[in-house]
Amino acid sequence: MGRLDGKIALVTGGGSGLGKSAAIHMAEEGASIIVSDINLETATETVETINKARQGAAIPVKHNVTNEDDWNNVLALCQNHFSELNILLNNAGISIGGDIESTEFETWKKLQEVDVDSIFWGCKLAIPILRKAKNSSIINISSTVGILGNPLTLGYGTAKAAVRSMTKSIALHCARHKYNIRCNSIHPTFIKTPLLKRFADAVGGDEEKAYDTLRSLIPLGDILEPRDVTYGIIYLASDESKMMTGSELVIDGGLTCGYMPPI
Ligand SMILES: NC(=O)c1ccc[n+]([C@@H]2O[C@H](COP(=O)([O-])OP(=O)(O)OC[C@H]3O[C@@H](n4cnc5c(N)ncnc54)[C@H](O)[C@@H]3O)[C@@H](O)[C@H]2O)c1
Incomplete structure (x- = not known):
């Protein structure tokens, strides 16, 4: 038995890095996957890898996560192709470094658009669909920079801190209305x-x-290797974590837990 048998998952940014690894790992655990990415070619490559092991387990879709219409199309595809949606992995994101003096306003806005607005749209539009399924789970990829200060990640850190806070608000909203949707954030440190x-x-x-x-x-x-994070994703996506909501799963080799004396 796979830990995600029978579940349907939408993975954004599934054409590269963590999203690709998560989509493959979730499929290995029995889930069917909609692999979305702004880059259809790389999303299709991920799907080909998954379908080599289990034919029909995944479909690719072009999806700009900052675009409301794209979200509506992708969510309609999930329902039409797989009939429901249980898991939303909001993974797509960009990182641009810069401090308060060097960061241009356009860069700041771009980071908030791709890393924060995307999750607003994803959660807002998917909740009515996730509600109809059994035991749904939203997982938002934040970062350790959403918890710790860093002078060089002004816009990115602010975006990831917003994701942390948004996750808790959505978790309590869903609990309050008994939607049976959990919502958690993951905070990894550097991933290869x-x-x-x-x-x-x-x-x-x-x-x-x-x-x-x-x-x-x-x-x-x-x-971190991507698998160090995808094990956490599998846990939060599965019913094993049925009492976890609004939590922040930190996967950081101890980075955020305190100061390491140099002696
Ligand atoms: N790599 C790290 O060290 C690290 C650490 C902490 C958190 N994260 C977070 O993990 C997530 C995945 O990052 P990664 O390291 O795999 O990066 P990556 O660049 O390898 O992959 C990101 C994917 O998102 C897609 N994407 C970018 N903008 C998009 C848009 N507007 N719409 C749809 N798709 C879009 C890209 O095409 C790409 O496939 C991000 O949210 C990132 O902030 C990464």
């Missing part, structure tokens, strides 16, 4: 994905050296 590679490239070129610098910041001494 194309997003992190772009960051490593931007700060100097030598990828392994950049990763070593990041590793040195983590009490457990390593950065």
